[in-house]
Amino acid sequence: MSSCFNGGAGWPEPVVRVQAVSDTCGETIPERYVKPPNERPSTTTPQPAASSHGISGPNIPVVDMSMPDSEETARAVEAACREWGFFQAVNHGVRPELLRRARSSWRGFFRQPAEVRERYANSPTTYEGYGSRLGTAKGGHLDWGDYYFLHLLPSSIKSHDKWPDLPSTLREATEEYSEDVVKLCRTVSSLMSRGLGLDGGRLHEAFGGEGGEGACLRVNFYPRCPQPDLTLGVAAHSDPGxxxxxxxxxxxxxxxxxxDxxxxxxxxxxxxxxVNIGDQxxxxxxxxxxxxxxxxTVSAAEERLSLAFFYNPRSDVPVGPMPELVxxxxxxxxxxxxxxxxxVHIRQRGLSGKAHLQSLQSFRSAASS
Structure with missing residues (x-):
């Protein structure tokens, strides 16, 4: 069992890998992963009807990115950001072959023996590396998922020593993937700025400018779960970046x-x-x-992997409402x-819906009253 636990690295209690729990728990998940009833996936959650690629009905907007300089594209991004906070970008310029190679490489990491994965165990100091929890509160409910977290920008904090060396394709695929996604983020940032009636470079400037902005990658791995109606892969939250x-x-x-x-x-x-809007x-x-x-949500039948690329303001730049919009x-x-x-608030308290951002708004209201 020792390979299933990370007993140190600054966490408040031993860290159990969800992959190991999935392999050994049988038909019942441990109590730590059971969410309170009001947070569990609802069996009455509306499910879209069948369509040509699986499902239709209520869904986030789809935006064609093949003409990023056009006003039509800017208006589509603006509408999605104002009405949903989410959209799916298609024809975005990142090669499908690279997407498949990145996914395949990271799936290969999570299929390595436990002792290989544990070489990269992370700590709450930077979260960089192989992890299984997002908050540092002791005794709280846990999510049904493991992850790997990497810092990418600014380049001064990127350390390839933290990157897995197995499978052999992973480092090269991740490097190429990251470079292409940063370019896409800058393009989308310009479209978002234009949608606000600002110069296309305004959000990028507020993030710290080219080379000054931050970027990181979290690869999420959600093992099969025998009781998916009781837990979540990641609890409800808005992204802090x-x-x-x-x-x-x-x-x-x-x-x-x-x-709604x-x-x-x-x-x-x-x-x-x-693509989704973050708190910043x-x-x-x-x-x-x-x-x-x-x-x-998680599945009893299939494991699931996703790559979340976070594009953030430079960590030490003060972020507030842009003067042009006030x-x-x-x-x-x-x-x-x-x-x-x-x-710091997110890491201390863990995920909590939109409570963190709402507390800032409350603080502002109190300060101005």
Whole structure:
């Protein structure tokens, strides 16, 4: 059993790998993974009807990125950001072959023997490496998933020593994938800026400019679960950073987005990126664009892997509503705070819907009253 546990590395209690739990728990999951009844996946959650690629009905918008300089594309991105906080980007320019190679390489890592994976066990200091929990609160409910977290930008904090060397394709695929996704993030950032009536480079500038912005990758692995109705792969939350580019398994659904009080199961379009607004863009846009709660369900029949690429402001740059979007009729809704300061709250308390961002808004209201 020792290979199933990470007993140190600064965590408040021994860390159990969900992969190991899945292999040994039989038909009943441990109590630590059972969510409170009001947080469990609902058996009455609306499920879209069948379509040509699996599902139709309620779904997040799909935006064709083949003409990123066009006004039509900017308007489509703006509408998705204002109304949903999510969209699927198709014809985005990242080669399908590279998407498959990145997914395959990381799936290969999670299929390595436990002793190989444990060489890269992470700690709550930076979260970089192989992990199984997102918060540091002792005794809380746990999510049904393991992950691997890497810092990519700024380049001064990227360390290939933290990258797995097995399988042999992983490092090269991840490097190439990251470079292409950063370019895509910059393109989407420009479209979002234009949708706010600003210069195309304005959000990018607020993030720290080219080479100054932050980026990191979290590869999520959700093993099979014998009681998927009792737990979640990731609890409901909004992303704390700027924007997220999510690459999911085309054939295994799991992402759910909260819309008008209901959970909508996303139907992934093959080779698309699922793009969503993070808390930092909600702050910068003074809530014109809103980060949206989402969560991940798990499956009794199939494991699932996803690559979440987080594109963030530079960690030490103060982030507040952009002055161009503040006026007598639209006062600033949030105080300035660096991304480093903001994510300290996330790491201490774990995921908690949109409570973290709402607490900032409450703080601003109290300070101005």
């Amino acid at each position: 700027g924007m997220t580019m999510l690459l999911v398994d085309d054939h295994v659904r799991g992402l759910q987005v909260r819309k 009080g209901q959970w909508i199961t996303v139907d992934p379009v093959p080779d698309a990126f699922i 863009i909600q702050v910068l846009s003074n809530a014109a664009y809103k980060s949206v709660e989402h969560r991940v 006026g007598p009729e639209s006062p600033a809704m949030y105080p300035e705070m660096t991304f480093d300061e903001y994510r």
